[in-house]
Amino acid sequence: MKIKDYFKFLSIILTSIFYINVGIKHFTDPQWFLQIMPPYLPFHLELVYISGLFEILLGILLLFNFTRYHACMGLILLLVLVFPANIYLAQTNGKAMDISPIIAWGRLPFQLVFIGIAYLQRDFVFIFNKKYDIGLSSFWNDKYIDEKTKWDIGGPTPILTNYMKNKKTNIGKVCVLGCGNGHDVIELSRYNNEVYAVDFSKQAIQNLENKISDSNLKIKLIIEDIFNLDQNYLNSFDMVYEYTCYCAIHPNQRKRYFDLVHKILKKDGILYGIFIPFDKKTNNGPPFKVNLNEIKNYAIGKFDIIENYVSDLSIPQRRNRERVIILKKIA
Numbered sequence: 001m002k003i004k005d006y007f008k009f010l011s012i013i014l015t016s017i018f019y020i021n022v023g024i025k026h027f028t029d030p031q032w033f034l035q036i037m038p039p040y041l042p043f044h045l046e047l048v049y050i051s052g053l054f055e056i057l058l059g060i061l062l063l064f065n066f067t068r069y070h071a072c073m074g075l076i077l078l079l080v081l082v083f084p085a086n087i088y089l090a091q092t093n094g095k096a097m098d099i100s101p102i103i104a105w106g107r108l109p110f111q112l113v114f115i116g117i118a119y120l121q122r123d124f125v126f127i128f129n130k131k132y133d134i135g136l137s138s139f140w141n142d143k144y145i146d147e148k149t150k151w152d153i154g155g156p157t158p159i160l161t162n163y164m165k166n167k168k169t170n171i172g173k174v175c176v177l178g179c180g181n182g183h184d185v186i187e188l189s190r191y192n193n194e195v196y197a198v199d200f201s202k203q204a205i206q207n208l209e210n211k212i213s214d215s216n217l218k219i220k221l222i223i224e225d226i227f228n229l230d231q232n233y234l235n236s237f238d239m240v241y242e243y244t245c246y247c248a249i250h251p252n253q254r255k256r257y258f259d260l261v262h263k264i265l266k267k268d269g270i271l272y273g274i275f276i277p278f279d280k281k282t283n284n285g286p287p288f289k290v291n292l293n294e295i296k297n298y299a300i301g302k303f304d305i306i307e308n309y310v311s312d313l314s315i316p317q318r319r320n321r322e323r324v325i326i327l328k329k330i331a
């Protein structure tokens with residue numbers, strides 16, 4: 001983990017301790033909270049207990065990668081719901097708690113700060129065990145060795161098959177990033193393109209090699225981290241093909257991904273991307289969620305978006321979860 005991630009982790013621990021602590025206080029000292037219950041609300045004690053329970057629960061859920069997004073959203077909602085108590089305290093100029101008006105009014109903006117913190121923390125993901133580090137080739141290689149490749153759809157995506165069938169001219173030099181078992185690599189090369197299949201999993205490339213050994217397809221197999229490609233392949237490709245590699249790398253590597261694609265494409269080269277999953281809410285992965293604005297932002301100044309649509313040729317399990325986005329290198 002980088003230093004920045006340690007700070008993020010520390011912020012999660014402190015925030016979690018804070019909410020659990022305050023939540024427990026709702027039960028050990030309800031009187032403290034009862035003082036600021038707005039008179040127009042019913043069931044004061046019950047509301048104090050319920051809000052305390054949620055503070056404890058959400059504080060605990062904040063600690064785990066796979067529950068953090070929902071915990072943060074829950075905390076934002078909770079902070080909005082308890083805001084009337086803070087307003088009431090301010091309206092009494094602090095008398096409800098026997099504190100000064102400055103403190104009573106001064107507390108209000110802090111509620112927004114807490115909301116902002118929860119919003120920022122929603123996407124934090126921490127990986128402590130190297131075995132689960134998706135940035136390492138061993139993580140992926142083990143999946144191919146154990147044949148735990150749920151993402152593999154067993155053949156080329158019909159979206160690509162259709163695109164290639166309708167394409168009148170050949171593309172030229174194509175690079176497939178994170179090609180895995182390479183079904184799409186084979187499809188692209190069937191049309192006389194020179195395809196560079198890149199993956200840092202030895203086993204994935206080996207599987208692809210076994211499949212093409214008897215063919216005369218123009219496929220170059222490259223066992224390499226995609227982020228090293230700019231060392232040997234600057235301005236080299238007419239097209240970069242993306243399918244389920246972007247969602248497999250850590251989201252904090254995505255800007256780097258777009259920079260890389262820009263560097264290895266020739267002038268006017270095309271990034272043909274089928275991006276997925278658009279439907280995912282939490283940011284635990286892989287696959288990590290994708291969203292259109294993020295992709296558009298990374299494209300600014302580097303690519304024009306030529307096409308951007310939901311295809312009706314997606315396989316049933318991926319229908320309405322993926323988008324075809326075709327970008328052209330502009331600078």
Ligand SMILES: C[S@@+](CC[C@H](N)C(=O)[O-])C[C@H]1O[C@@H](n2cnc3c(N)ncnc32)[C@H](O)[C@@H]1O
Binds near residue numbers: 152153201204224
């Ligand atoms: C979810 S799989 C998708 C494989 C293939 N595109 C498919 O659709 O079946 C992601 C692939 O990206 C590869 N990968 C992830 N990060 C990579 C990196 N930094 N460099 C090279 N390959 C990477 C993994 O080894 C894995 O084969």
